[in-house]
Amino acid sequence: MRARLGGAVVAVLAALAGCRHRPEGGPGEKPPPSSRYAEGADPACVADARAKVPKDAPDAERRFQELYSRCLGPDIDSAVAVVTGRIEVDTQRLSRQLLEDKLTPAQFVAGMRDRGRKLVRAERENEYAHAVAEADADNDLIPDGQDRCPNTPELAATDANGCPLNKLPEAPSRESVQRLIQGSRFLVSPACQGSGRPQTPAPVSLGFDRSVFRSPLGLCFPSRELCNDGVDNDCNDQVDEGCPTRPVVEIVVVPVQNQPAGCLVMYQLELLLMDTGKCAPEERPCATTNRPTYRTLVFRSFEAQPGPTPGTIRFVISSDSAFNHFHRVLRGFNRLRWRARAINGSGHISDWSEPHFDVTLNLH
Amino acid sequence: MRGGTLKRHTHAALGLLGLACAVSMPAHAHNKLVHKGMPELAYEIIKSVSWEHAQARGTPIGDPSHAPPGGWEPLGLLMQSDQGTPDPAWQQFMADTAAAYLKLQGLKAGLPSARVEPCVTPTWSLPSGYPNERIGDLPVAINVDYVVGSGCGIDLDWRPGGIYDRGAHPGGFTKDDATGNVLGFWAASIDDEADDTHIFVKVLNAGFLGDAKGSANNFVTNALAAPLIPIICFAKWLFGGDDCEKDAHDFANAVNPIDKIDGLIPGFGDISGNDYITMWHFMNLQSGVSNLYDDHQGLYYPEAGLDQVADPVDILIMAGLGLAGMTLNESASEGPHRYQVSTDDGHSNSVGRGTATWQFASLSHTPLSPLDNLAYFGWSRFREDANAHWLGWPLHALGDASAPHHLIGSSGWGHRPFEDAVERHWREIRFIVPLAEKHPEGDIEAQIAQAQRILQSAFRWRLFILKWRQDHPGKEKDVPIRDLVTELGNQQLSAVAEQGNWPFNLTVSSEYLLSSEDAATSHYDPFVDKMRDGVEDGTGAILAFLVSAAEAH
Numbered sequence: 001m002r003a004r005l006g007g008a009v010v011a012v013l014a015a016l017a018g019c020r021h022r023p024e025g026g027p028g029e030k031p032p033p034s035s036r037y038a039e040g041a042d043p044a045c046v047a048d049a050r051a052k053v054p055k056d057a058p059d060a061e062r063r064f065q066e067l068y069s070r071c072l073g074p075d076i077d078s079a080v081a082v083v084t085g086r087i088e089v090d091t092q093r094l095s096r097q098l099l100e101d102k103l104t105p106a107q108f109v110a111g112m113r114d115r116g117r118k119l120v121r122a123e124r125e126n127e128y129a130h131a132v133a134e135a136d137a138d139n140d141l142i143p144d145g146q147d148r149c150p151n152t153p154e155l156a157a158t159d160a161n162g163c164p165l166n167k168l169p170e171a172p173s174r175e176s177v178q179r180l181i182q183g184s185r186f187l188v189s190p191a192c193q194g195s196g197r198p199q200t201p202a203p204v205s206l207g208f209d210r211s212v213f214r215s216p217l218g219l220c221f222p223s224r225e226l227c228n229d230g231v232d233n234d235c236n237d238q239v240d241e242g243c244p245t246r247p248v249v250e251i252v253v254v255p256v257q258n259q260p261a262g263c264l265v266m267y268q269l270e271l272l273l274m275d276t277g278k279c280a281p282e283e284r285p286c287a288t289t290n291r292p293t294y295r296t297l298v299f300r301s302f303e304a305q306p307g308p309t310p311g312t313i314r315f316v317i318s319s320d321s322a323f324n325h326f327h328r329v330l331r332g333f334n335r336l337r338w339r340a341r342a343i344n345g346s347g348h349i350s351d352w353s354e355p356h357f358d359v360t361l362n363l364h
Numbered sequence: 365m366r367g368g369t370l371k372r373h374t375h376a377a378l379g380l381l382g383l384a385c386a387v388s389m390p391a392h393a394h395n396k397l398v399h400k401g402m403p404e405l406a407y408e409i410i411k412s413v414s415w416e417h418a419q420a421r422g423t424p425i426g427d428p429s430h431a432p433p434g435g436w437e438p439l440g441l442l443m444q445s446d447q448g449t450p451d452p453a454w455q456q457f458m459a460d461t462a463a464a465y466l467k468l469q470g471l472k473a474g475l476p477s478a479r480v481e482p483c484v485t486p487t488w489s490l491p492s493g494y495p496n497e498r499i500g501d502l503p504v505a506i507n508v509d510y511v512v513g514s515g516c517g518i519d520l521d522w523r524p525g526g527i528y529d530r531g532a533h534p535g536g537f538t539k540d541d542a543t544g545n546v547l548g549f550w551a552a553s554i555d556d557e558a559d560d561t562h563i564f565v566k567v568l569n570a571g572f573l574g575d576a577k578g579s580a581n582n583f584v585t586n587a588l589a590a591p592l593i594p595i596i597c598f599a600k601w602l603f604g605g606d607d608c609e610k611d612a613h614d615f616a617n618a619v620n621p622i623d624k625i626d627g628l629i630p631g632f633g634d635i636s637g638n639d640y641i642t643m644w645h646f647m648n649l650q651s652g653v654s655n656l657y658d659d660h661q662g663l664y665y666p667e668a669g670l671d672q673v674a675d676p677v678d679i680l681i682m683a684g685l686g687l688a689g690m691t692l693n694e695s696a697s698e699g700p701h702r703y704q705v706s707t708d709d710g711h712s713n714s715v716g717r718g719t720a721t722w723q724f725a726s727l728s729h730t731p732l733s734p735l736d737n738l739a740y741f742g743w744s745r746f747r748e749d750a751n752a753h754w755l756g757w758p759l760h761a762l763g764d765a766s767a768p769h770h771l772i773g774s775s776g777w778g779h780r781p782f783e784d785a786v787e788r789h790w791r792e793i794r795f796i797v798p799l800a801e802k803h804p805e806g807d808i809e810a811q812i813a814q815a816q817r818i819l820q821s822a823f824r825w826r827l828f829i830l831k832w833r834q835d836h837p838g839k840e841k842d843v844p845i846r847d848l849v850t851e852l853g854n855q856q857l858s859a860v861a862e863q864g865n866w867p868f869n870l871t872v873s874s875e876y877l878l879s880s881e882d883a884a885t886s887h888y889d890p891f892v893d894k895m896r897d898g899v900e901d902g903t904g905a906i907l908a909f910l911v912s913a914a915e916a917h
Contacts, residue, residue, distance in 0.1 A: 040564035040693045040723055068566065073694075073720025084724040088566065088689065091728060095686035098679070105679050112682060113666045116729045120656055123721055170673045172870065177676045180874050 045071035062089045079133035083122035083141065086132075087115045090139075094155055101178055103155075106171035113169065114157035115141070138162075195260050197349070198342040201267055202254035203356035204312055206338055249317035251299070252307050256342045256350070265301040266343050267315070270352070273333035395783050396508045396555060397790055399763045400548035402899065405794065406822075406907035407468065407544030408528035409441065409815050414465035415531070416442045417458055426466050430500075436531050439812050441819060457823050460911050467914035469500030469543050474550070474753030476511060499752055505545040508552050519545070526795045527811045547910070550756030551763060554641075554738075561640035562696035566689030566726065635690070643727070644699050645764045647735035648773035649853050656731050657704075659712035660850060661773070664731040668774045670868045675776020677873045685728035692730055694722035702741040703733035710836060711736070711846040735761050735770060735853070736846040743845040743913075750917040758845050758913075759906060765853040766902025768860050768867040776873040778887070785888035786895050793896045814900060821904025822911070825852075829912045843912045852905045856898055866891055 049067035053060050065085035070076050091112070098108040118141040122129040131143035140152040142162030149163035156164045256265050274292045304313035342350040415432045418425045420442060425431060442458055475497070510517030522545055523532045532540050646663040648655075653667045661667075665682040668674050674682070684690075694700050700722050704714040714733065722730065742757020764770045767786075769779035791798050795806025796814065805811075828851065832844040860867055869887060876884035888895070 040566070040691055040696075069724060072723040073718060076720050080724075087725065087729070091686040091726060092689065095683040095728070098683045099687065105674070105676070108679065108683070109666065109674055112686070112728065116664075116666045116725075117654075119725050119729055120654075123724065170671075172674065172676045172679065176871075176874060177679050180676045180680055180878065 041068065041071040061092075062086060065089050077126060077129065079126070079129040080122050082133040083129045084119060086139065086141065087119050087122075090115050090141075090155055097155070098177070099181055101174070101181075104168075104171070104174050105177045106168040107156075109171045110157035110165060110168045111155050114165075195263050195344055196258065198256045198265055198344050199258050200350040200353050201256055201340045201342050203269075203338060203340050203353055204252040204254060204307070204309075206251050206269075206336070207249075251297070251315045251317075252309075252312050253315075253340055254311060255301070255304065255313045256344075259344055263344055267299045267301070267340060268343065269297040269299075269338055269340050271297065272337045272355075274335040274337070275333045395787055396552040397787055398783075398899070399552040399555070399760055400508055401790060401794060402548070402763050402766075402903045402906050403551045403759050403910070404524065404544040404548040406818070406903050406910055407547055408524045408531075409818055409822075409907060410461055410464055410468070410910065411531065411541065411544070412439050412528065412815070413441050413458060413819070414462040416440075417462035425462075430466060430469075432531055439527060439815060441812075441815055453827065454823060457826050457911075460826070460915075461819075461822075461907070464911040464914035466500075467917075468547070468910060469498065469541065470750075471499050471755075471917075472749075472751040473497045473499045473502055473546050474751040475502075475506065475546070499543045499546050500541060502542045502546065505540070505542040506549055508549060510549060511553060512556050526806045527808055527815075529805065546752055547755060547759065550753055551759035552756075554645075554742075554756050554760035557641050557698070560644055560697060560699040560702070562693040563635040563640060563690050563727070564693045564696075565635070566691050643732050644703055644738055645735055645760075646732070646770050646773045647765065647850070647853055649771045649850070649857050650773075653773075654731070657715040657717060658731075658734050658737065660734050660736070662703075662732040662734040662737075663773050665728055665773075668772070668776075670772050670774070670777055670865065673870075675774055675870055675873055677776035677779075677877065678774055681775055682728045685726050689726050690728075691726045692722050692732075694719045699733065703737040705733075705737045705740050705846070707740070707744070709740070709839075709842070709844055709846060710832070711844070711850070735764055736849040739845045739849045743843060746913065747842070747916055755910075755913060758843075758849070758909060761845075761849045762852060762902055762906050762909060765849045765905075766856055766898050768856060768898070771853045771857045772868070776870070778867060778869040778872045778884075781869075781872045781876050781881070781884040782867050782888055784881070784885040785891075786899070788885060789889075789892045789895060792892055793899055814896075818900050818904045818907060821901045822907035823904075825905045825908035826911060829908060841916045843909060843916070845909070848905060848909060852902065856901065859897070859901075860894075863894060866894060 046068060049064055049071060052067060053064040057063065062085070065088050066082045067085070069081035069085040069088070070078065094103065094108055094111045094115070097103040098105070103111070122132070122141075128143070131145065132141055135144040136142065136147075137144055138147065138150055138152045139154065140147070140149075140156065140158050140162050142152075142158055142160070144150065146160075147162035149158070149161065152158055152162060152164055157168075158164055251269060253267060256267075259265055272292060299315040304315060306312075307314045337355050339353045339355045341352045414425060415436065416438045419432075419438060473496075504518040504520065505522035506517050507513070507519040507522070509515070522542070523529050523540075524544060643663050648661050648664065648667065650671065652672060653661055654664070655661045656664075665674070665678055665685070668678040668682075692700070700717065704716060705711075706713040706716070714737065739758040739761030742754045745751075746754035746758075767783065769775075769777055769782060786793070791806075795803075796810035797803050797807045825848065828848065829843055832847060833840050833842065836842070836844075867888075872884040872887050
């Protein structure tokens with residue numbers, strides 16, 4: 001029988017706390033940086049932008065990016081957001097066309113420099129940004145009123161008058177860049193072609209599976225390099241004889257089931273680690289607590305094992321190094337909340353699941 | 365080094381990408397050897413000068429523990445300056461250098477307690493108040509993985525090396541002076557500042573992988589490994605990793621993925637790790653670049669490369685960043701907050717950027733703050749707190765300012781092969797001939813001559829600092845670190861230009877990635893003497909900086 005989650009987590013992590021670890025503090029030890037949003041933008045704003053732009057709408061990506069840019073910081077001027085959003089779309093298109101060998105390196109570099117210049121101009125010249133946002137028929141980011149070449153080809157770099165550059169910058173040969181692109185095998189999973197958006201995987205449990213124990217549970221779970229070194233690594237008041245064993249971390253989810261056979265599905269688990277302090281309730285908020293921190297785990301579908309209940313799958317973290325890393329992540333936190341989503345080999349991403357477990361840890 | 369393109373074991377690199385910094389695998393960056401070695405060498409020269417200075421005057425240095433051991437012989441470093449003799453300025457420089465010896469030993473080491481306590485080694489246990497321990501009182505030397513590694517991180521065998529072992533305890537470190545060791549450690553540790561860079565992937569309506577598949581299917585033969593390859597290799601293009609494609613396939617077959625692919629997949633939340641740290645370790649000193657936010661911009665891929673000609677590697681990185689929408693997370697990253705500088709040191713200040721400005725564009729279009737600003741961050745903290753940790757930033761920056769590719773803002777043009785070559789030849793650079801049974805100290809006479817050259821260089825940099833102090837009343841204890849880093853970079857870049865720009869090669873970075881790392885690195889084998897020139901001048905600047913920094917408190 002496997003003992004899972006909840007009590008197991010508490011017991012194991014409490015045991016782990018019995019070991020001494022490097023204390024935090026001093027200039028060499030800093031708390032994690034604050035993060036307004038784990039993914040750089042206000043998620044509510046992004047969701048709103050998504051809702052406003054149907055995926056199959058003409059020019060959906062451009063319209064979405066114009067709205068999305070407004071989510072990237074406070075008090076963003078709408079016209080600046082429009083221009084920067086368009087530049088992001090152009091950047092993606094330039095990049096894609098280079099990789100597809102539809103642009104020469106010189107054209108690509110010219111285009112990237114051009115968009116870079118116009119990006120800064122939009123940030124610094126509000127009047128320019130508004131003029132572009134109001135009227136730029138050929139999408140070269142020169143306002144129609146100033147555009148002497150109103151039919152600039154898509155993605156072409158222009159001069160200040162909106163006319164394509166006569167001279168492209170010096171750049172490496174097309175062959176040298178394509179050789180590198182092909183040699184590095186840029187992307188992706190063919191089996192996922194034509195796939196739709198993955199379903200959202202549902203979290204079931206995250207905890208420790210102790211069924212693999214072969215000897216009484218130690219406290220430190222040291223790496224195997226420390227076995228038989230004449231030291232009590234597992235803190236059981238006895239010099240170690242052989243390597244102590246330890247549990248594996250087990251994550252159980254309801255899998256994605258709407259993807260083509262052979263299509264790689266990756267499961268992302270986002271862990272929100274919290275520290276409510278170890279002081280008595282009447283003393284809270286405690287003087288020293290770690291700030292909430294996001295951590296990410298990714299597993300792939302082919303690494304899944306059958307789950308403990310029908311309709312579930314199970315991922316495990318069992319190697320010494322991985323387990324120790326996982327333990328190190330949790331150290332300093334005493335509460336854990338997590339959620340899951342999926343991405344397939346074509347880059348389609350599911351929605352996040354609802355935040356699930358709110359596990360009480362005991363690692364102080 | 366050569367922070368930017370440190371060669372890393374791929375597992376380390378990928379681990380560092382995963383689960384953010386907290387679960388990173390140790391990064392055994394070879395170039396840490398160089399970053400650590402330059403301050404170590406500078407300090408040992410300072411120490412020798414101090415002993416010789418005291419001996420020449422018959423004045424003991426501090427308490428007896430600071431005196432040279434029995435049998436120590438002067439190296440003859442109190443020579444005259446190359447400006448002629450007598451030279452009061454040179455003699456003052458010798459006196460100032462001698463005085464720095466004890467001051468540097470008196471700095472707080474700033475070291476966190478050991479990760480493992482007690483160490484496996486029974487001879488060492490944790491002293492109380494370790495972070496505030498004076499460097500000179502440290503009971504042990506440490507290795508470059510002291511903070512990020514999983515072991516004790518101490519190095520009982522550490523010795524200064526070469527001719528400087530004459531002042532060290534016979535047989536290795538038992539209770540010797542670890543000051544140079546710790547200064548070198550902090551210099552190298554800046555490549556572990558994982559929180560400098562956190563990246564998010566902009567939401568794309570369709571998903572970038574899906575968008576890109578049309579271009580890629582022709583190249584895919586292994587469906588499982590394929591999605592990982594670009595991302596893994598992408599990290600390598602940026603700053604490191606071994607045998608990219610092979611490891612990507614290995615990961616596809618890995619039983620336990622957690623320490624290998626966590627956080628690698630764009631679109632999956634926060635991306636961080638050592639491979640992205642060094643994006644802040646550039647300073648494009650060439651004319652004709654935009655310098656949009658600083659007098660000399662940092663890394664800005666649209667203008668990367670010698671004379672702004674991008675290497676194919678730069679182009680591919682730029683396309684990858686642009687396609688994936690990989691964007692700096694301003695609020696999660698320390699870099700924007702640390703390395704935008706506004707102060708009164710006489711150097712041009714940064715044009716401030718807010719959250720949106722940092723995040724409007726992907727990193728393909730984001731000019732990062734330059735190397736001299738990185739130096740200033742640590743220096744500004746050190747002025748308030750005599751803690752050696754803070755010296756890590758300026759020391760690291762002076763090391764990177766001695767690495768030519770950091771000065772043209774390029775990940776190509778031979779960047780990694782060059783820096784791998786410096787590491788490969790480091791002992792030859794440092795000890796002139798490789799240490800061997802027949803040459804346990806290397807070439808002694810050549811090392812002494814090297815120390816003299818470094819002192820001559822340091823003298824020039826010291827005059828540079830003193831001139832600035834003279835021109836800035838009230839800053840007699842300050843160091844113009846941004847000017848110093850910039851000028852060192854300018855001189856290094858000019859020096860290689862006069863030598864035909866030998867470090868810059870437009871084909872070897874691709875060769876390194878696609879065929880043979882060894883062959884690409886071997887391209888630089890004939891240039892060891894030239895590499896040594898750059899290292900020595902950089903070490904001279906570091907020595908002058910340390911002497912001047914010692915006066916700050």
